[in-house]
Amino acid sequence: MKPGQRWLIGGLVATLATAFAQSANITVPRSIEAGSAFSIQTTGSGQGKLYIVGPDQALARDVQLGESVPFAVGDLYNAGHYFVILTGASTGIAEIDVLPAAKPETLSFLARPSRVPVGLHSGISGAVYVFDSYNNLIVKPMPVSFDLSELAEAPQSRTVTTRNGMAWTEMDSAQKQGAAKFSATAQGVSRERVITEVPGDPCGLTISAHPDAGKLNVQTAPVRDCSGNPIPDGTIVTFTETFKGSQSTVDVPIKKGIASVSMPAYSGAKISVASGVVAGNEIRWGGGQ
Amino acid sequence: MTRRFAIPKLILLCCALGLPLAATAQNPSVRVEIPQLQGSRALERTTETAVIRDYLQSWKSFQTALDQNQAALLDEDFVGTARDKLATAVDDQVKAGIHTRYEDKSHDMQIVFYSPDGLSIQLIDKVEYQEQVFDHDKLLAAKPAHVRYVVILTPSEVRWKVRVFQATAGE
Numbered sequence: 001m002k003p004g005q006r007w008l009i010g011g012l013v014a015t016l017a018t019a020f021a022q023s024a025n026i027t028v029p030r031s032i033e034a035g036s037a038f039s040i041q042t043t044g045s046g047q048g049k050l051y052i053v054g055p056d057q058a059l060a061r062d063v064q065l066g067e068s069v070p071f072a073v074g075d076l077y078n079a080g081h082y083f084v085i086l087t088g089a090s091t092g093i094a095e096i097d098v099l100p101a102a103k104p105e106t107l108s109f110l111a112r113p114s115r116v117p118v119g120l121h122s123g124i125s126g127a128v129y130v131f132d133s134y135n136n137l138i139v140k141p142m143p144v145s146f147d148l149s150e151l152a153e154a155p156q157s158r159t160v161t162t163r164n165g166m167a168w169t170e171m172d173s174a175q176k177q178g179a180a181k182f183s184a185t186a187q188g189v190s191r192e193r194v195i196t197e198v199p200g201d202p203c204g205l206t207i208s209a210h211p212d213a214g215k216l217n218v219q220t221a222p223v224r225d226c227s228g229n230p231i232p233d234g235t236i237v238t239f240t241e242t243f244k245g246s247q248s249t250v251d252v253p254i255k256k257g258i259a260s261v262s263m264p265a266y267s268g269a270k271i272s273v274a275s276g277v278v279a280g281n282e283i284r285w286g287g288g289q
Numbered sequence: 290m291t292r293r294f295a296i297p298k299l300i301l302l303c304c305a306l307g308l309p310l311a312a313t314a315q316n317p318s319v320r321v322e323i324p325q326l327q328g329s330r331a332l333e334r335t336t337e338t339a340v341i342r343d344y345l346q347s348w349k350s351f352q353t354a355l356d357q358n359q360a361a362l363l364d365e366d367f368v369g370t371a372r373d374k375l376a377t378a379v380d381d382q383v384k385a386g387i388h389t390r391y392e393d394k395s396h397d398m399q400i401v402f403y404s405p406d407g408l409s410i411q412l413i414d415k416v417e418y419q420e421q422v423f424d425h426d427k428l429l430a431a432k433p434a435h436v437r438y439v440v441i442l443t444p445s446e447v448r449w450k451v452r453v454f455q456a457t458a459g460e
Contacts, residue, residue, distance in 0.1 A: 002460060017401055031458055045375075051385065051387065051422065051429065053382075053387065053420075054376055054378065054391055054420050054456075055351065055355065055374075055375060055389075055391070055454070056374040056375065056377065056378050056455075057374070057377055057378050057381055057384045058378050058385055058387065058389075059381065059385070060379035060384075060385035060386075060387070070329050071448075078374050078377065078378075079437045079455050079456070079457070080309050080456040081434060081456040081458070083420055083422060083430070083432060083434075085422060085430045087424075087429055093430045093432060095432075097456075097458040099458060100455075110404055110408060110409065112404075112405055112406035122329070125329065125404075125405035125406070127328070127402075127404045127405065127406075127409070129409075129441065129453070131370075135370045135373075135374075136455065137439060137441075137453050138457050139439055139455075163327065163401070164401060164402075164411060164413065164439050165439060166327070166411055168327060168328055168402070168404070168405070170329060170405070268417070285361055
């Protein structure tokens with residue numbers, strides 16, 4: 001046989017081998033649930049090697065061609081798109097999608113903020129990501145119920161269906177201060193966060209003055225927010241006395257719900273009060289009130 | 290309506306990896322849809338740009354890590370679940386004596402959620418890529434793929450990192 005003929009025959013054999021290799025195939029389920037058992041059917045005879053390769057996992061098995069290759073529960077568990085490759089006397093390629101399990105196992109619950117003033121419309125927000133037991137994001141729509149419960153008020157509830165594995169909501173803070181429980185629940189799996197609802201800004205801040213041994217004792221009424229919650233002790237109240245163009249300012253923390261200070265008793269002095277950005281009333285001392 | 294982002298060429302990276310320049314110098318085409326946001330927090334343009342930039346960079350880390358089987362290369366761009374799962378794949382590949390080359394051809398992205406606390410952003414990326422699996426240096430198989438990814442990114446000190454990186458079947 002001439003060298004040229006050998007090359008020709010060799011080429012034909014290689015081409016036929018390739019054609020057979022390409023025609024041999026594997027039967028793979030189009031998709032499986034993460035972590036579930038499944039099998040891949042091979043064709044041909046002899047030994048081969050089967051690979052399942054994806055960005056999140058890779059498996060390799062020595063196989064007997066022509067037989068079914070079983071994969072046990074938990075073998076392939078990371079959701080994603082996988083490439084199935086059979087090598088050996090028979091070859092083939094296929095694809096398989098691993099889908100998240102249907103049942104949620106964990107919720108990633110982001111609640112904001114941890115402290116919020118009372119009476120704030122849409123002041124509390126929560127976002128939930130839903131994961132299965134293999135930490136796959138469950139992208140199939142699923143209802144998530146959000147509940148915000150305070151001791152003194154009726155709970156707020158809202159049900160939101162996830163999109164792309166996520167659901168979110170906003171809720172109003174309560175009128176009364178205290179600790180609120182903010183929970184998210186999906187198919188019996190719950191996560192809870194505690195939101196501390198604190199008084200808002202002072203409301204109706206008023207002062208009165210009384211002479212006391214040559215001084216002027218200036219005192220606030222009990223300091224409360226607009227919902228009637230007492231402003232916490234330690235909150236700073238600022239008293240300002242203006243007399244003949246000069247001004248003196250004293251910062252005083254609230255104690256037992258009120259703030260008081262002793263100031264010089266100048267006849268004709270103006271005394272005002274403020275806390276944060278909230279201004280209270282102003283009084284003029286004229287020997288009386 | 291879409292926006293197009295310019296991606297810096299990664300010639301230096303190609304040289305460092307010793308890869309054929311022709312194989313990687315072609316950057317993927319990138320299309321960014323106008324965000325359709327759930328959530329009450331507005332998305333600033335600078336934030337959007339940073340998220341897209343960092344996400345595209347994460348693809349480079351992912352490609353290099355799975356091609357070279359070095360999980361440490363993931364650390365700069367991935368955290369949490371995404372990092373753990375990709376590292377699992379690297380370990381699996383080492384055990385199986387294979388490595389995988391992912392070459393992204395195009396990205397069609399849309400940001401769909403920016404959490405009210407600013408601590409997570411979710412985007413959808415419809416990716417076209419070429420996947421090649423090697424047994425050591427021998428090519429076992431190659432095929433193109435069109436895959437929809439759900440991605441969650443969270444901010445770190447200096448960049449957005451990918452926390453969830455999951456291919457999904459269909460919408």
